[in-house]
Amino acid sequence: MENEPPNPTQEEALDSDPALQKKHQSMLDRLTHRHQSRLDTTLTRRAAADSSDPSPSFESTSAFLSRFSTSKSSVDSQLDQCRLTDPAHLKPHLDQISASISDLEKLVAENSYFLPSYEVRSSLKTISDLRQTLENLSAELLPKKKFSFRNKGAKKTEPKEKENEKEPEKMEFIVPASPGIWNKKGETLVRKFQCSEVGEFTISDLDSCEVRLMGSVRALFVHRLRNCRVYTGPVTGSVLIEGVEECVFVMASHQIRIHNAKRCDFYLRVRSRPIIEDSCGVRFAPYCLSYNGIEEELRETSLDEETENWANVDDFLWLRAVQSPNWSVLPENERVGLIDISSSQES
Amino acid sequence: MGLLSIIRKIKRKEKEIRILMVGLDNSGKTTIVLRINGEDTSVVSPTLGFNIKTLTYQKYTLNIWDVGGQKTIRSYWRNYFEQTDGLVWVVDSSDLRRLDDCKMELDNLLKEERLSGSSLLILANKQDIKGALTPQEIAKVLNLEAMDKTRHWNIVGCSAYTGEGLLKGFDWLVQDIASRIYVLD
Ligand SMILES: Nc1nc2c(ncn2[C@@H]2O[C@H](COP(=O)(O)OP(=O)(O)O)[C@@H](O)[C@H]2O)c(=O)[nH]1
Ligand SMILES: [Mg+2]
Numbered sequence: 001m002e003n004e005p006p007n008p009t010q011e012e013a014l015d016s017d018p019a020l021q022k023k024h025q026s027m028l029d030r031l032t033h034r035h036q037s038r039l040d041t042t043l044t045r046r047a048a049a050d051s052s053d054p055s056p057s058f059e060s061t062s063a064f065l066s067r068f069s070t071s072k073s074s075v076d077s078q079l080d081q082c083r084l085t086d087p088a089h090l091k092p093h094l095d096q097i098s099a100s101i102s103d104l105e106k107l108v109a110e111n112s113y114f115l116p117s118y119e120v121r122s123s124l125k126t127i128s129d130l131r132q133t134l135e136n137l138s139a140e141l142l143p144k145k146k147f148s149f150r151n152k153g154a155k156k157t158e159p160k161e162k163e164n165e166k167e168p169e170k171m172e173f174i175v176p177a178s179p180g181i182w183n184k185k186g187e188t189l190v191r192k193f194q195c196s197e198v199g200e201f202t203i204s205d206l207d208s209c210e211v212r213l214m215g216s217v218r219a220l221f222v223h224r225l226r227n228c229r230v231y232t233g234p235v236t237g238s239v240l241i242e243g244v245e246e247c248v249f250v251m252a253s254h255q256i257r258i259h260n261a262k263r264c265d266f267y268l269r270v271r272s273r274p275i276i277e278d279s280c281g282v283r284f285a286p287y288c289l290s291y292n293g294i295e296e297e298l299r300e301t302s303l304d305e306e307t308e309n310w311a312n313v314d315d316f317l318w319l320r321a322v323q324s325p326n327w328s329v330l331p332e333n334e335r336v337g338l339i340d341i342s343s344s345q346e347s
Numbered sequence: 348m349g350l351l352s353i354i355r356k357i358k359r360k361e362k363e364i365r366i367l368m369v370g371l372d373n374s375g376k377t378t379i380v381l382r383i384n385g386e387d388t389s390v391v392s393p394t395l396g397f398n399i400k401t402l403t404y405q406k407y408t409l410n411i412w413d414v415g416g417q418k419t420i421r422s423y424w425r426n427y428f429e430q431t432d433g434l435v436w437v438v439d440s441s442d443l444r445r446l447d448d449c450k451m452e453l454d455n456l457l458k459e460e461r462l463s464g465s466s467l468l469i470l471a472n473k474q475d476i477k478g479a480l481t482p483q484e485i486a487k488v489l490n491l492e493a494m495d496k497t498r499h500w501n502i503v504g505c506s507a508y509t510g511e512g513l514l515k516g517f518d519w520l521v522q523d524i525a526s527r528i529y530v531l532d
Binding site: 106108109110112117120121124175176177178179198199200202204218219221223237238240254255257259271272273275277302314316 | 372373389390391392393395396397398399412417418439441442443444446473475476477478479480488
């Protein structure tokens with residue numbers, strides 16, 4: 001590695017020189033460690049009681065992955081040894097493996113807040129596969145339990161199950177209707193909210209409608225829409241979308257969750273990563289709504305900044321590292337452009 | 348001394364309490380955990396899988412497991428039932444449409460034998476939202492009075508945004524668990 005190019009960019013140098021790479025990694029590790037301990041002390045100070053996290057935290061995906069894979073191979077080899085283990089020692093050996101798998105699970109849990117979702121899901125899958133292998137081995141190798149009377153331990157509660165099985169009790173409480181728009185076809189529906197007038201709002205069971213919500217709401221629920229266009233001002237909590245088809249949404253919100261969407265376009269401004277589940281053919285683009293006062297409303301709700309999160313979509317059902325086939329970025333030449341709804345009259 | 352009492356003793360000494368936070372997705376579990384830990388709640392991404400937070404509360408160490416609530420991962424919940432001392436069931440009191448779903452999932456959870464010994468705190472979250480149901484109304488919808496008489500439970504209204512009600516809820520939970528587990532101290 002002596003023949004390094006004169007002025008290598010950092011990446012090139014790192015790529016080509018394992019020693020440098022190692023050094024760089026350990027520096028990163030030191031830094032993240034320092035960052036973490038500082039974070040810990042800040043948290044400690046912030047929480048009235050002294051809060052601390054005794055377990056190690058890496059904040060680096062590669063550090064996590066290497067630790068995960070080391071532990072995993074150790075579990076693998078323990079599993080391989082099962083067949084060679086003296087039957088008398090088999091039970092403790094299996095218990096040991098089970099404990100190692102739990103440790104592995106804890107490792108994922110403790111680090112899942114910074115890991116990319118692909119890593120979390122695939123690690124969870126690995127763990128569940130290890131559990132399965134262990135269960136199969138136990139079933140195969142351990143002698144079947146003999147039937148015995150036990151006078152200690154948990155009382156059986158089986159008969160109770162039956163009781164619970166009877167007719168589900170009628171709810172004695174009638175849930176009030178939340179403010180919203182329901183059961184419409186082929187209409188344009190406009191609502192203007194004055195500040196903090198509205199908490200949650202529901203849009204449900206619409207066909208071929210255009211919905212325009214101006215002003216901010218705390219929570220928005222969208223349910224069963226077909227062939228609709230929905231334009232909304234800022235939502236300070238979350239938007240929960242379920243069961244929509246062939247729709248266009250233009251929304252700004254702190255959090256957006258999309259379930260069961262088919263062939264829809266989403267133009268979003270969002271502070272956290274949007275998530276999709278059970279969806280396909282959904283496309284994403286940046287927010288593009290305009291009406292009188294929207295700038296100020298966005299500022300007041302901390303949604304004035306373009307975070308680019310509209311493109312950081314997590315597909316919770318897509319396990320692999322490659323791009324999920326269920327969503328894509330809407331090509332620029334197919335986007336609608338700025339939508340101005342200033343002149344809308346409340347309907 | 349039997350093995351069991353040794354284990355109990357170790358456990359008591361550590362004064363560790365393990366708490367499982369569950370509820371439908373979007374109910375506010377992650378925000379609540381961040382809030383009681385004094386962390387920033389201005390950007391919360393939906394949880395994939397789970398998070399663990401360890402924090403000191405009074406003289407106890409709370410180990411809080413925050414598990415994702417999406418339909419597709421509810422089946423993973425069972426992996427966390429072992430050794431759970433306290434169960435926190437979080438309800439989005441403004442999500443009227445999914446209250447049925449919420450009741451059904453809670454009923455299923457409470458059938459779980461491994462959880463039969465754990466105290467149950469129901470947090471009627473998002474009380475700051477206009478139109479949210481009150482804790483009393485949530486209790487009726489979930490038919491809590493019909494619950495197994497041996498279960499220790501309580502329902503508290505709260506808001507992860509304002510922080511209101513969270514301490515009241517966790518105080519009750521921790522006291523209830525402590526008086527059960529550490530009673531021999
Ligand atoms: N208005 C209001 N919104 C809340 C409250 N708690 C959580 N939220 C919002 O509800 C959404 C879901 O919260 P999150 O903690 O991710 O829910 P989880 O899926 O149960 O973990 C987020 O947008 C939060 O900002 C609350 O007490 N009041
Ligand atoms: Mg969460």
